[in-house]
Amino acid sequence: MNRFASPPWVAPIVGALLLGAALDARAQSPPAESTRAALIAARQADKAKSVQPYAPNKAELWVKQLEEQFMGGGLRWHLFFESAYAGGGFTLGGGYRTFVGSFSTIDLRGSWTFTNYKRIEAEYRAPRLFNRRGVFSVIGGWREATQVGFYGIGTGNTSKDDRANYSFQQPYLSVALDVRPTRRFFLLGGGLEFTEWNQRPGQGSFPSVEEVYTPETLPGLNASPTYVHTQGTVALDWRDSAGYTRRGGYYGVTAHDFADSDDTYSFRQVDYEAIQHLPLFRDAWVLSLRGRVQTTYADDDEVIPFFMLPSLGGGSSLRGFTSWRFRDRHSLLLSAEWRVLANSFLDTALFYDAGKVTSSRSDLDLNGLKSNYGIGVRLHGPAATPLRVELAKSNEGLAIVFSAKAAF
């Protein structure tokens, strides 16, 4: 049987039924709009059925929360990368900061390095005194450095191969007040510190200092002086920020008095420092220059312990040399950086450092300087340099610097 057989009148009927269905479908479907305005209105009416408040996505919520933590005073736990003492190596640390007023904070923090340098301290900081003219802080803490390098006293007569180590433990309590009477440019600073340097044998792979030196050959060996350290600073400072700037300068003098409780190791020190940042060719580059002289004074019956002598070497002075590489009564440091501003967050720099330590103030000249050169990259914000990575080359080899501070 032919399954498709059907009378000839079927097709017209089916057609009529379908046409009717089509017309019915049109009657039931949304009417085609007759004007542009009606078409827009229909689309708006359609959207009106599903309006809803804006819902930020997960990334936006996360960023917002982070911002509120950072900017809203809600961020209490923080990272802390400051080592107990220079030369401690890679540092891990953290802190807990809480506001004790609209502006004032208390920060409990600690850090540890793989060489077992330890630091724990508490700081009270009042950053807005005298109608924004003064910053006051109190810091109390304890630290230990286990293997601080000592290479002998002097510049040319020491060798990196002569390294010996010492360690110390140190409780400290200090107060500091910085005042800018005009809020800008002119800086007056003062501080008072009570501290005890408990010198101990060095750890690590190098010999301890007492194995190499005697109290006669190394002033202050085995000494554990207790100092009342007072200091005062007068400076002109018109940098945008000490943490990061492209222009401005700092010209300051800081005088220190280290008064030993039994007067044996008392001495005075004066630091002269000049920093100038010169933007070049519309901030394409910045030429940054720094000069620093540290000079100590001691009476004939006073001894400056070797570990308190001015020193050079490390990521913030002679960057191609290890920390504390050169020590003596006086020091001279000259640094120049040619910074290339790659974008608003990234600088790179070529730098050159030169310096020396001397036993006599009259030897603070440009003869016999130790020098290094290098290249670095810095991630920065408008006022801070959270990461500085540098590779420096000196006649003693290559050194890599990781720091969370500007070089100067």
Next chain:
Amino acid sequence: MRSRRSPSGRASRRALAATLGAVGVFAIALVALRSAEPKFFPDDPIAREPDTQDASGAVPWDIDLFYDLSYNLFVTPRRAPASVRAQNVNTIDEVPDSSWFTNRIGTRDLTVEEAVRGPIVGPAPVPSTWTITREKSAGAAPGFTARDANGETWFVSFDAPSNPEGATGAVVVSTKIFWALGYNQVEYFITEMHPDRISIADTATTKRPSGKRSRLDRDDLNAILERAARSADGSYRAAAGRLLPGKVLGGFKYQGTRPDDPNDIVPHEHRRELRALRVFGAWANLTDMKAGNTLDTIVTENGRGTVRHYLQDVGSTFGVGAEGPHDWNEGWEYLFDGRSTVRKLLSFGFAFSPWQTADYDNYPAVGRFEGDAFDPQSWKPRVPTAAYFAMRDDDAFWAARRVMAFSDTLIRAIVKTGAYADPRAEQYLGDVLIKRRDRIGRTYLTKINPVVDPVLAASGLLAFGNAAVQHGFATAPRRYTAVWSSFDNATGESSRIAETASQEERVQAPSGLPAAVGSFVRVDLSAEHPEHPAWARPVQVYFRRQASGWSLVGLERQP
């Protein structure tokens, strides 16, 4: 078994074919009925984009500016623009009035008086006393919210000490420019504040670093004023922006739509007036083109809540901001530009960028703003937007015509409202705006087919203009060619009639144009110019036959 060729079998097959045919007709009819949308509606081209739904349910939102900045800096540039035609243009390629935009210059004659008045409808602040009521809620620039002696609320901002008159002049002048261009603007006035006549409302608070709010005190006020340029008599020149009417909803994004506004149906990146900010921003150097500088408010119109969209802060224009001069690379590079970063790193800064060699006259009130090295196509805001990337050449052409509609006289009159003390600064700012205007015109009016303003007379004479030739940026083309077609508005199909040509900006239609009222004709107008091969891409123009003659109903400019 029946033969396959039996009469009854043939009849069955015919019946089957007829049935299938009927089903096919049904299907086609159904599709046609459902998608029956003509190309042109009777009310085209519309002059206003209606807001038909009540948007009073829209709620304030807080666009996270850091997220918005990061997204637009690192994600948006990596999304290839889709070359989508602007979706809010009407059928003649113009932007209808809307809650975003009002046609002013370039659409009608704008008098100098109108342009100088700009968005101002109310009286200026009375500065004899000020009462601070709120801290500034957004941005790092010094400022606050305050009531004047009449008790009216104003947003007050200042100049940077390094650039007196710079930021305040820029916001007042730019507000008028962007108002004339068609954007909703805040009423801004130059005013003054004397510290001795400023008081602080008991209710004024400020957020402290601790996150808590406490009363705004005199020292907080001093901290703000210390960052502002002080006049010799101890007073402060300020820009005062009037509180906008309606409920504040927060800024708008340059992409997507507001999910809580039923009338907001065109993705913002496809709104021509937002795309055009790439051109207008380049002209005025509006480098801070972020959501935070926009504002939506909800107002009641015709008994319905309507969201009105503002470019709230156009003060980051010219060469100075509220915190000092623009960065040297502002207007030339994004805040982060990977390619530029790599180039600078590899060359150690010796691969110079144009901003390093451009000449700027030293007027602190104007800042780093110049017109000789300016290239409209390479201009960049600090942070790009999706609308910035979505701009096509037809959008830029539309925008450039608006910029070119500003006469020298109009520009200088608007600049004068900046109340610059140094007439040389005023002259320089006007000079630079004129130079940059002309650069924009020369760049974008010549880049694509510049045929404009077509009119088809009842006699069949098609007259039109050439925007590039009108402004002297190009010589007349060798010839214009018009391909004439009848156009079926229902099906969208064109049927070629003939091609005519002319060396002048008028072309005679061939015989055989449809004559019935309601019929359509399409003309593809192209130009032959040896220096501008892009002009060969035709502009498609559509006319509708009416009793009185032909009326322009469509224009499509191909990018």
